[in-house]
Amino acid sequence: MFCNQCEQTTRGDVCHQWGACGKSPEVDALQDLLVHCLRGLSQVALQAKSLGIATRETDEFTCEMLFSTLTNVNFSVDDFINFVNRAIALRESLKLQIKATGNAVVESAMANFQPDSDTKQQIQQGKDLEFAFIGQSAKNIDIFSLKLTVLYGLKGLAAYAFHACELDQHDEGLYTFCHEVLANLDAQDKTLEEWLALALKVGEINLKAMELLDAGNTTTFGHPTPTVVPLGSTVGKAILVSGHDLLALKAVLEQTVGTGIKVYTHGELLPAHGYPKLKQTYPHLHGHYGTAWQNQTHEFDHFPGAIVMTTNCLMPPHQSYQDKVFTLGPVGYPGLQHTSIRDISSIIAKAESMPGFESECDRGTVTTGFARNAVLGVADAVVNAVKDGSIRHFFLVGGCDGAKPGRNYYSELVEKLPDDCVVLTLGCGKFRFFDKDLGNIGGIPRLLDVGQCNDAYSAIQIAVALAQAFDVTVNQLPLSLVLSWYEQKAIAVLLSLLYLGIQNIRIGPTLPAFLTPNVVKILSEKFQLKLITSAEQDLAACLS
Template sequence: MDEQMFCFQCEQAAGCTACTGAAGVCGKSAETAAAQDRLTGALIAFAGQLIAAGRGPAPEQARLLMQGLFTTITNVNFDPAAVDALTRRVHDASPGTGPDYDMQALWREPDADRRSLKCFVLFSLRGMAAYNYHARVLGRIDPELDRFFCTALQAVGDPGQTTDALWQLVQATGEASYRCMELLDAANTGAFGDPEPVQVPLTIEKGPFIVISGHDLYDAQQLLEQTAGRGVNVYTHSEMLPAHGYPELKRRYPHLKGNFGTAWQNQQREFEDIPAPILFTTNCIMPLRASYADRVFTTSVVAYPGVPHIDEGRDFSPVIEKALELGGYAQDTLLPGLNGGSTVTTGFARTAVLQHADEIVQAVRDGKLRHFFLVGGCDGTRPSRRYYTEFARLTPPDTILLTLACGKFRLNDLPLGTVPGTGLPRILDVGQCNDAYSAIRIALALADAFGCGVNDLPLSLVLCWFEQKAVCILIALLALGIRNIRLGPTLPPFLSPGVVRTLQERYGLKPIATPEADLQAILGG
C-alpha cells in the first residue's frame, strides 16, 4: 500500500483541513512527510532524555535540536534522505536510549482540544527554532531558552497533559517565542547594525548575478564577501529583501544591487529560464521546474533531491561559477512589483521609526494622523490574499501602514505617498517575519509615548499567516496580551473549534471578513 501523509501545519492544507494523500499541496511527498514525522518523534524523545539526565542541552545538542525542528517547517526540506540522515544524528547525540515518540499518537489524539493545543505549541516551536538557529549562527545563545525547548517538546509527547496545563504551556511558549525574536534581533543588529530606510530597485542590471532567497543574513554576508571583486552582482529575493536595510551589508558590499521578483509563491513563474543561479538559504523553496532546476543551490537546512547543497563551510564557489557561466541579462531588465512599481523600500525597523516618535505623537494629537495598521505576515497562493492589497488601497490617507514579512509584497509597491501635512511615509516596511520583534517594540514604544496600553493605541493588526514562523509570532502576540487581531485568509486548521472559541473570548481573535467591512469596523464612520 502506498504511504499516506497527514499534515495540517500550514495555511494551504488541503480543503483547509489537512493534506492526507500521497503528497501535500506544497509538493512534499508522503515519504518526506513520514521522514519529518520520524525526525520530530526522535527530537521529542531526545528532549525527554536530556531532561531525564537532569541537565539542559549542551550547545551542540541544542544546535541539533534547532536544526531538526527548523528542517520540518513548510517548504524547507523536500529530501527524505537528508531528513533521515538528520534523524540518525539525533539518535547518535542522545544521552540515553528508548523508543522515539510516535507522531501518530498526536495526529490521532481523540481529544480535539488537547491535540490542538499540543500542535499550537509544536508548530510554534518549529518557527521559534528557525529564529534561534539564525541567532546561533551569529553567536547568540540563550541556555534558558534551550532548556525550554526540551521542556515544551517533552510536554507535547506526554499523554498525561491536561487541557489546563496545555493552555499554560501555550502562554509559556508565547513568552519564549518573544524572547527568541529578541535574541535574533540582537544577533542581526549586533552583527550588521540597526536597519536604515532604503529604496531598493527592482531592475536587474546587465551582467552576471546571483539571486539569494531566504532569511539567513549570515549566508548573505558570506556570499557577498565571496563575490566581492568578481564582477557578479547579488540580488535579494522575497524573504531576503530586508538585507538592504542593514548598513554593514549595504555599505560594505556595493554589488548588493536590488531585489529580484516578488513573494516566494511566485518563484516558479519568476525564475522561468532565469540567466542566473538561485541560492536558497531557508524556506520557502518550492518544487522545481525544469526551466531553472539546473541553476538552483541550497545551503543550511534547505535540501531538495538532486540539487547541489553547500555545506556548513559556506564555500559558494559553485554558485559564483554558475553565475559567470550563465552571464545574466544582456541589458538592464525591470521586474516590476505586484502592483507595477519599480522600487520598494525597507529598513523601517524600530530605531528608524522611533526616531520620529515625537513627530508621530504630535501628528496624532493634531488630527493629521488617525490610525496605524500593521498589515502583513506570510504571503501564499490563495486568491483570497488579494484582500490585503485591497485593504491597503482602501486605508484613508491619514493612516500609516506598518508592514512585515512576505505579506508586504501584496502592497509594498503601492503609490500611497505620505500622510498629508506630515511628510511621514504611509508605508513603512519593518522587514521580514524575522524582524517581528521590531514591530512589537514599535507598538510598545508608541504606547509608552501616548501613556496608554498597547490595546488602547489607534493601532489594528490585520495579519496573514502561512507557516510556522507566523504561528510563533501569533502565540507571542497573544502571550503579550495583544487583543483584537484579525487573521486570515483562514484560521489555522489545527485550531479546534473549542480552542478558537477560547482565543476569541480571551483575546478577541477574529478571522478577516472583507476589506470594506473590516475597515468600517475598525474606523467606524
C-alpha cells in the first residue's frame, strides 16, 4: 500500500504495510479503486451536465464517497465494495440518459472501467491502479506532490460539502469543480505553476463549501452564542455522540426526547452546545465528555452508555467496548453496528440496557459559542481594547489534534502567552488547552472557542471585519496563525488560507509527508509558510 495523506504516516514518510490509523492494505486498495471509479463517474457526469441532465444524486454521492476515504472514517472492506458497485451503477445510469439524448457517451478507459466481481481481484485492481497512478506521476516528483495536495484537499472539501448538502445547501459550481478535478487528475500537460494554481483553487472552492456549511448550520440551529458547558456527568442513562455532524446529533436528541436518556457530546461536537436551537430545544443535551479523538480508546471504554460515531475520527475500537459503538453515514468498521439517523432505536435500546452514570461528577465547565456573530457583536470593544493597548496581539491556535509527540507545543504556547494576548481556537486542537482559565481583558475572554475545524470560515470573517475596522489588510493585523494539522480537512483549510493570501502561517507538528522540499520552498517563499519550532521562539517572533 501507499498512503501518506495524514500526519501520522510511518516515520513521517508513507504507510506501506499497514495504516498507522488502523487501515488495512485491503481497505487502502479498495479506497484507491473507489477513487478511480469516481474519476470515471465524474467524466460521465460532466458530459451529462453539459446536456442538461440532472446529476444531483451523483454530485452528493461523489462528495460522500470522497469523504469516506478520509483518514479514520471507514475501515470496512464490505462497505467499499458496495460503494464501488454503486459508483458504477450511477455511471451506467447516466450513460443511458446521455444515449437517450442521441449523443455518444464520452470514451475513456476510466469511463468504461469495470471492477472485477471477485473481492480479491477488486483488491488487486485497486493496488494496480494505485501504483499505476504513482508511476504515471513519478516523472516529476514536485508535480506529483502538488497532485496529491490537490487530491487530499479535494477530499477535505468534499467532507464539508457533504455536511452542507445534508442541510440542503448546494452549489452547482462546487460540484462541477469536484468532477473536473477528478476527471483530469491524470493530466500530463500541466506545469508545476498550474498544479499550484489548482491547489489554491481547491482552497477557493473549499471556502465556498465552508460558507455553505456555515449557512446550513446557522439556518438550521441558529447562530452560536457563548454557552457554558459542563464537563462532568449527571445521574442517568447516557448516549455519547462524537464526530462533527450536527444534524446527526439533532436526530439523536429528537428521538431520545422523553426517554430519560442524557446526551453528551465528544470531540468536535463540543461547539454544538453553542447553537441555541439545539441547547434550548433539547434540555437533555447535558454536557461534554472527554477530549480529542485520539483519547477515545480510554474515554469510550469508561463511558457507561451507547456511543455514536457520526463522521471521521473513529479509531479501531477495543473489544472491551466495541459492542456499544454505532456508526452513521459514511463511517464504518467491521463488527460495529451501522444505523440510520432516521431510526436510532437500536442505539436507544443499547443505552437503556447499560448502567449509565450512577452518581454526579463535577469536572468543571468550559465556554463555547464564540463564532463570528458573537465576536463581532462586541467588535467595538475589541477594537477599542487594541487601540488603548489592552490587547496587544491575537493568536489563532487550532486545527486537528493527534497522538504524535510534539503536540504539547500548542498547550505550551498558550500557557506562555502574555496577559495582553487573546486566543481564538477551533477544531479538536483546542483540547490541548480548552479548559484553561485565561481570564479576560475588559470583559473579553482571553480564550475564544470559535467552533469546529470548518468554522475556520467564522474565524476568517472575524479577521476580515477587524481588518476593515482598522483599515488594514488581514496580514497587517496583530494576528498570528499557529495551526496543527492531521488529516485532509486541515489541508483544505490551509489551502483556503493560502488562497486568501494569508502570510506567515505556522504549521505543525510536522510538515505533510506529501510535500517535497521544493514545494515547501515554493510555499515558504510565496506565503512565508513556516514549520513550528519551539513555543518560546515562535512566541518571540510573533510578538516582535
